[in-house]
Amino acid sequence: MNGLTAQGDEVSDRPRVQSRANLRQFSTPVRVDEVAVAAMTLAEDLQAATRSLPESVELRRFRRELDQAATTFRETAARLEATAGKLVRMAANEGHACGVGWGVCPEHGLTLMNVGETVTCHVLGCGRENEGAVERCEHPVAYRVVDAAGPTLLTCSGHAVACRLYFDNPVITAAADSMELF
Known part of the structure; x- marks a missing residue:
């Protein structure tokens, strides 16, 4: 195969x-x-x-x-x-690991981030894909991050801060409080 x-x-x-x-x-x-x-x-x-x-x-x-x-x-x-x-x-x-992968775009710096299996630059208009290996974060999940330009991510505290810096108006909620309806 x-x-x-x-x-x-x-x-x-x-x-x-x-x-x-x-x-x-x-x-x-x-x-x-x-x-x-x-x-x-x-x-x-x-x-x-x-x-x-x-x-x-x-x-x-x-x-x-x-x-x-x-x-x-x-x-x-x-x-x-x-x-x-x-x-x-x-x-x-249950302390599951964050799993977010980050990389460095040669043009924009620390802006490569995984969405599913694809790691791309999140600077508007770039979209450059990562060519090397990407390390996955192993810190525990603490936050749910929603970005208008992409899917929802479950991240550790550090990656939630990074998302706040690199995403356009992300909505970040504590994972323990995520999606409460009452």
Whole structure:
């Protein structure tokens, strides 16, 4: 298979290491949170579609069905957000490692950061990929960082500070408090 190894439902050209397993574990709550956002967006779209229907006796039943579907998606989104929050807190409480990888862009300095398996420069317009090995952080997860330009990251304290310096208006919350709905 040309040096590729199958791991679950993904194929990777890198050997599996402990920090990568931690990253996969963290991607689950992030994906669950993204699905929750998609469900909420769908609920809002259904509500907008319902409002755009003309008022008529014939369409009243369909309006009710669309309203019920929107309510179901909102409730599902809330449950998914709560579950994702519990998963993040569990990872933080169990002392899982941060796993963020950083590197140096020859043009911009310490701006290379991993998002999944790709390590790229986060300076707007650069996007240069890392060519060398990247060390994964092994400090415990302490924060959840949300950046408008990329996915949610679960980081240690040091990388949360670095994200604050290098990201555009990141939202940083303590992992123990992440995604609380009440």
